[in-house]
Amino acid sequence: MSAHVIKIRNLSKFYGKNMGIENVSLDIERGEIFGFIGPNGAGKSTTIRILMNLVFPSGGTATIMDMDVVKDTRKIKQKVGYIPSDAGMYPSMSVIDFLSYCSRFYGLNNNDNRIIELADMFDLDLQRNIAELSLGNRKKVSIIQGLLHSPELLILDEPTTGLDPLMQSLFFDLLRNENRRGMTIFFSSHILGEVQMLCKRVAIIKNGNIIQVEEIDSLRKKQLKKVFIEFENRESVEDFVINGSGNLVNGLGNTLSFIYSGDINELISSLSGIKIKNLMIEEPLLDEIFLHYYKK
Amino acid sequence: MVVNRNLFNMEIRRNAFSLMIWMIVITLLISVTMSVYRTFADNQSKILGMVSLIPKGALQFKGISNFSDLLSVLGFYAANNVIYMMVLGSIFSIVLSSNILLKEEYNKTAEYLLTRPITRSEVFFSKVILLDLNIFLLNLVTSTAGFLCMELVKRNPFSISAFMVLCFYTFILNVLFGAIGLFLSTLVKRGKPITTQVIGLVLIFYFVFTISKITEGAADLGYLSPFRFADVNATSPYYRLNPWTLLYFLGLSSLLTGISYRIYRRKDIYT
Incomplete structure (x- = not known):
């Protein structure tokens, strides 16, 4: 068999x-x-x-x-x-x-x-x-x-x-x-x-x-996270760059969201010098993972 | 084994109530109708005057070649049998057959039934045999009721063999409508009930048959309708089972059932 x-x-x-x-x-x-x-x-x-x-x-x-x-x-x-x-x-x-x-x-x-x-x-x-x-x-x-x-x-x-x-x-x-x-x-x-x-x-x-x-x-091991950041000003949104992020999406106002596959500590460090209003890190939806991995 | 006993028993239970209701309704209609026979027969001269006003064609489509046919108990029964057993029985058959496979799809129970260790052939034949058994039982009970009513109200003896032929024509007509309903149900791609459409189909066939009988020059149109082939002229001295008619009904029923089986065996089931 x-x-x-x-x-x-x-x-x-x-x-x-x-x-x-x-x-x-x-x-x-x-x-x-x-x-x-x-x-x-x-x-x-x-x-x-x-x-x-x-x-x-x-x-x-x-x-x-x-x-x-x-x-x-x-x-x-x-x-x-x-x-x-x-x-x-x-x-x-x-x-x-x-x-x-x-x-x-x-x-x-x-x-x-x-x-x-x-x-x-x-x-x-x-x-x-x-x-x-x-x-x-x-x-x-x-x-x-x-x-x-x-x-x-x-x-x-x-x-x-x-x-x-x-x-x-x-x-x-x-x-x-x-x-x-x-x-x-x-x-x-x-x-x-x-x-x-x-x-x-x-x-x-x-x-x-x-x-x-x-x-x-x-x-x-891919440790994917969905990150949502609301910045103090528009310039910060436009200047923000980090390794491990895919499909950066500019939202309404000064917001940015993306799927992050890197080290979470690196993400926090990169935000330390920037003034932000809000930060949310959550599990991505399956569709968002597809978007991150397979639509790029 | 072609029939799955578990499914067959379940189907008997599922359809028993509906079968019972149809039996009761048709038996009551026959009983009520036959109860007026004696009054009818006792007032021949008055009724004769009234009936003479009815176009001959209108009588013919009920299987009455002349008014005196109506005065015999068998002629009276046969004329009414067209409506009660042939039309209502055919509606019962086509509604049951069009739903017997399809209901598993639109009720979404096919997901359970067809994922059991049972083949499509077993499902199909268990249900077809149940269908024909239901049609047979309906015909048996209502014909027996008709026979008993005739025995109760008759003035003169009637031909039992002619009565049996009439019952057999009714049965094979109902079986054919059962096969038509089954065939149509296998053509439905995404499971949804087609009850209204199939009832409409029986009525259209009956309408075509009626038109062909009462309209001169439209007689050939009647051949499009199965009702045309079920001879109800039971009082005729030449009334007997026509082998070609038998072949028509059984051949067409078998053909439609065979095609339905082939379609169902390879049908994609969506729920």
Whole structure:
């Protein structure tokens, strides 16, 4: 058996003349938590939907556990769990009925113990009707249905939407535990922070193309910061130069903002002789990182 | 195995309430209509005068070749059956079939269903068999109700074989509309309901059929409508199942179902 649980080669999907993804190639190793990040519309969901055989590729191949995602989809899905970003449920069913219905597809006719174990973990009332559930509780149901057959591979598409921070932390702990037991996890998100928290490696996708596949540690070393400075006067804005800054953007009045990748102490030192009104340093958004690295 | 039992059982539960409502409504309509048969038959001379004012074509499109047909219980049932079972039954069939696959897309439940260890073929055939079972059950219950009503109100015996042929025509017409709805639903790219459009389609077909019957020179237009092929002239001594008509209904239904299957097997599902 191959060491790669997911193997994608030159995968493309076109919607008429519009490109969804183009020549995407990726290898996800057995037992790893792999992050898949990119802004909305970058092609993350298209890639995942091809893996789950919801849409068909225009070109290229994808295999899961050495099985073709189109031809062997039934066998693949027996071993794969999928947590979608936003999916509807059958509103007239109770939570337990829905989860039992999902279980039976895997031949698990008496799966109540596993369902109860997961529901307890997420503090979810199994007897409630799905129509009565809040977005957060529906997300919990979605998470449980993806895990109830203890899959070898778990594919998650923006799974944290609607989860409060406490539940998110619990969910990440659960994913780490399942990963320690051998589950491979393919985690798609547009939030860099949560991918950094969970994943070992990450692929960055933009406009349907994989831009970079790298270790999270090496991404962390880049120490990107978003800096916003409000100067006392306009001259200071125009004279300000510092190494490590990209895409300096002049804002309203005497303000300047940029993504900074250098030493933070150097930035502070360079500002020591200049009169400033305000200084803000924060985590950049993923889009801003893209702008910093890939649009230059 | 082509049918997934888990999905099939779920679909039975999901559609049971709607099926029940349709059964009750059509059974009530048939019962109420048949309850006036005796009054109708007992006042032949008065009604004959009134009916003579109705254009012959208007009677023909209800399968009545002459007024005396209406005086027999089977003729009376057949004339009303056109509306209740053929039109309403076809609306039931096309609404159910146009939604049976598509609802998983526009309700966004396809994300769960199609990511289970189940093939597109299993999903398709589980739902198609459920669809045809629903159409069969609706026809069975309403035809049985019609039969019982006729037995209760009849003045003279009626031909059971002719009644069975009429029921069979109704059933295969409903099955064809089921196949049309299924086919149209597979053509929808981004999941959205097409209920209004398919009901409109049944009514347009019925309108075309009506026009072809009551307008001289427009008879050929009727061949565009499936209603034209479902013979309801049950009181005719030559009334029997026409093998060409049977071939038309079953052939077209199978063809549309086959094309729908091919499309659905390779359809991109968006939610």
